[in-house]
Amino acid sequence: MSRPGGRRAIALAGAASLAVAGTLLNAPPAPAAPSNAPSAAKAAAVTASCSKTSDWGSGFEGKCTIKNDTSAGVSGWKVEFDLPSGTSVGSVWDATKGGTPPHYTFTNVGWNGSLGAGASVSFGFGGTGPGWITGCKVNGGACDGSGGPGDDAEAPTAPGGLRSTGKTSNSVSLAWTAATDNVGVTGYDVYQGDTKAESVTGTSATVTGLTPKTAYSFTVKARDAAGNTSPASGAVSVTTDEGGDTGPGGDKVIGYFAEWGVYQRGYHVKNIDTSGSAAKLTHINYAFGNVQNGRCTIGDSYADYEKAYGAGESVDGVADTWDQPLRGSFNQLRKLKKKHPNLKVLWSFGGWTWSGGFGQAAANPAAFADSCLKLVEDPRWADVFDGIDIDWEYPNACGLTCDTSGPAAFRNLMSALRSKFGSGNLVTAAISADGTSGGKLDAADYGGAAQYVDWYLPMTYDFFGAWDAQGPTAPHSPLTSYPDIPIPGFYSDNTIQKLKSKNIPANKLLLGIGFYGRGWTGVTQAGPGGTATGPAPGTYEQGIEDYKVLKGRCPPTGTVAGTSYAKCGSQWWSYDTPATIGGKMGYAKGQGLGGSFFWELSGDTPNGELITAMRSGLG
CATH class of the missing domain: 3.20.20.80 (Glycosidases)
Incomplete structure (x- = not known):
């Protein structure tokens, strides 16, 4: 609060972020920018194609597109590359940046980790310096699809510390300690007994559709990009709550x-x-x-x-x-x-x-x-x-x-x-x-x-x-x-x-x-979307006022998106x-x-x- x-x-910040992202994704690639687009002759693989979308000499904006050219879904991705001395990556959008310069890693955020067969997703970044990437890998294999990750035969370690973090009459929430892998863990499968119940990319999951007041046993296995599966974690037994309990x-x-x-x-x-x-x-x-x-x-x-x-x-x-x-x-x-x-x-x-x-x-x-x-x-x-x-x-x-x-x-x-x-x-x-x-x-x-x-x-x-x-x-x-x-x-x-x-x-x-409203003055339009000349006056601060004041001073004149708004004179307020x-x-x-x-x-x-x-x- x-x-x-x-x-x-x-x-x-949100508006600026969206504006930057929109500019990046619509910008044409710089004509001379190097790329590592996959060759059509390569075998089916997960690939990544990276290019500069703008370049002003002392800095640049880049974009990497990950594509799943395999016939199976992919749960999670990781792109990594090196940059030469004097070149670095700063801001990133639609990915999480890691690694230690000059080696950088980029992993999916929660919403864009799952790629169905033939699907693709992109992330962007801003950088300084004149150089460009080398040694690009995606999920452990070369970004152009050669040399892996099918060549990876080493399975991840078993996840540790499996525990229940909450339960209701029909669900159990679980969490565990991340597994490790020589290339990188891309996802986890949660098993209810011998049955796979959930697949996630993070280290927590909620299994639903369970029966009240029933004991269940859960384990978790880790996966890497090559499809190698870890041994199962230690099991945890959880008994759901009685029927009708909301937890x-x-x-x-x-x-x-x-x-x-x-x-x-x-x-x-x-x-x-x-x-x-x-x-x-x-x-x-x-x-x-x-x-x-x-x-x-x-x-x-x-x-x-x-x-x-x-x-x-x-x-x-x-x-x-x-x-x-x-x-x-x-x-x-x-x-x-x-x-x-x-x-x-x-x-x-x-x-x-x-x-x-x-x-x-x-x-x-x-x-x-x-x-x-x-x-x-x-x-x-x-x-x-x-x-x-x-x-x-x-x-x-x-x-x-x-x-x-x-x-x-x-x-x-x-x-x-x-x-x-x-x-x-x-x-x-x-x-x-x-x-x-x-x-x-x-x-x-x-x-x-x-x-x-x-x-x-x-x-x-x-x-x-x-x-x-x-x-x-x-x-x-x-x-x-x-x-x-x-x-x-x-x-x-x-x-x-x-x-x-x-x-x-x-x-x-x-x-x-x-329990308050936010408002503007100098407004002529009754509904939302109007122009204004500044914040409306408030008791303690411009542009904000308590509900107890607004209910009498500027009563609601309409509703939009599940909340109220009010037009009184030249003022426009929104509040619940x-x-x-x-x-x-x-x-x-x-x-x-x-x-x-x-x-x-x-x-x-x-x-x-x-x-x-x-x-x-x-x-």
């Missing part, structure tokens, strides 16, 4: 409480109770703790545990004393949990403003996790918190600052947190909603990290807003696509399907709702209402999601209209 205004990097998800309602709300907004923990919201919530995420010097640190000590509350502002009507060991919002949360014993509280770290420290944390994940556990379980407030929520905006991508810690950094960080916090605490993460090809969800290993989290909170809002001051006007939290959407793929369902494609169990995903939230909760249930969450509590009405709609919609 972020402080209001923090989502704009998704839209800007760990289904009805979660999680709300963020912003620590700074106690100041100008005058929103305190007591308001969660008096609005009726506490009785409808399952979890509260307290935002934010800071991340500094690779460690979890206090965000605002005064708001967190120093502010003295009088009787009128206190949850239980009892005033703080000058000498009590804990005051502030932490003490009020303790009182709220006493009044609502089933309510859980997590401490969220990072956010838009305080994500800059995660890169340093990723350099030593164990030390970071240790600092977080010590802070969350400080004896003064250990009973207040039930776990930790990480809001890193964004791993291996750009938010307020740009992170270059690599695609594995997020997975490593979450692994360290799970190891330190153990199974008795919750470990969750708010993550990007950019499901575009090569976007933020492809920049980090969210699929691999899923085994370590209890659930993800994809921030399915702030897709569009008045950071694009002239428009076009667009709903900031569309559930589905619609004609002339400014950036194709910027909608909630695309996010959810993208995450599911990474083999993340549906019940580990929550749908995000914004109880009615559109009801529709989104129906979507969440239909997708088998773990529930829903929202940013943030102070945006709702004093009687909790929006959270009531969430609770009612999820049941």
Whole structure:
């Protein structure tokens, strides 16, 4: 989650990425650019053809097209090559870059790894220097199809550490440690007994269609590009839940409480109770703790545990004393949990403003996790918190600052947190909603990290807003696509399907709702897609306003893509209402999601209209 205004990097970065990709794929190859296109005389193989699509002497853009000329499907691909001194690859799209220069490797992202017979896929990259590639290989064989990978007779090692990461009455989620191979592992087959149940390219999978309250045995085998298969992993036995059990998800309602709300907004923990919201919530995420010097640190000590509350502002009507060991919002949360014993509280770290420290944390994940556990379980407030929520905006991508810690950094960080916090605490993460090809969800290993989290909170809002001051006007939290959407793929369902494609169990995903609107001024068009002159005025920041204000000031005049919009005078706003939230909760249930969450509590009405709609919609 972020402080209001923090989502704009998704839209800007996504738009730029799509624009670059479109330019690259449509550009003609440079006439003199070398290529390693396969010869028609070669035997059937997986091949790769790479060429410069533009070249300006000191730099270039390149494109590689992988083609499956065999008669069988391919699950995963890997292109590798060398570059001469003075030439390097920087940005990459539609692939994950690895290797150590001058040797580079490029592997598929989640959505483009499977190639049917005769199918092809491309990725692009930007480079500096005058040179070009040598020693090109694809899946271990020469890119022109000669010499392999059929010549590879060495099988991968057996995957290790097979374990169950979740189960319902009809599904089991599994994860394992990657196998190794002399050329490269291209995929894994999951076996239910002697029957192949799933084939994936990553190190996790969910087997569905199972019978309630039944014991199953699973193993996993690794494959390489030549078709060599590893020995089976050790078996794991899992018994599905009883029939009708929805597993760990289904009805979660999680709300963020912003620590700074106690100041100008005058929103305190007591308001969660008096609005009726506490009785409808399952979890509260307290935002934010800071991340500094690779460690979890206090965000605002005064708001967190120093502010003295009088009787009128206190949850239980009892005033703080000058000498009590804990005051502030932490003490009020303790009182709220006493009044609502089933309510859980997590401490969220990072956010838009305080994500800059995660890169340093990723350099030593164990030390970071240790600092977080010590802070969350400080004896003064250990009973207040039930776990930790990480809001890193964004791993291996750009938010307020740009992170270059690599695609594995997020997975490593979450692994360290799970190891330190153990199974008795919750470990969750708010993550990007950019499901575009090569976007933020492809920049980090969210699929691999899923085994370590209890659930993800994809921030399915702030897709569009008045950071694009002239428009076009667009709903900031569309559930589905619609004609002339400014950036194709910027909608909630695309996010959810993208995450599911990474083999993340549906019940580990929550749908995000914004308790606020985003708006423009200088607008004449009633529907979306109009031009504007700038952001509409807001109480605390231009271009954004709470639902509790907008419902009366600028009532809805239409709906698009499962959310509302409003035209009042020259202003145009988009926001969710109880009615559109009801529709989104129906979507969440239909997708088998773990529930829903929202940013943030102070945006709702004093009687909790929006959270009531969430609770009612999820049941």
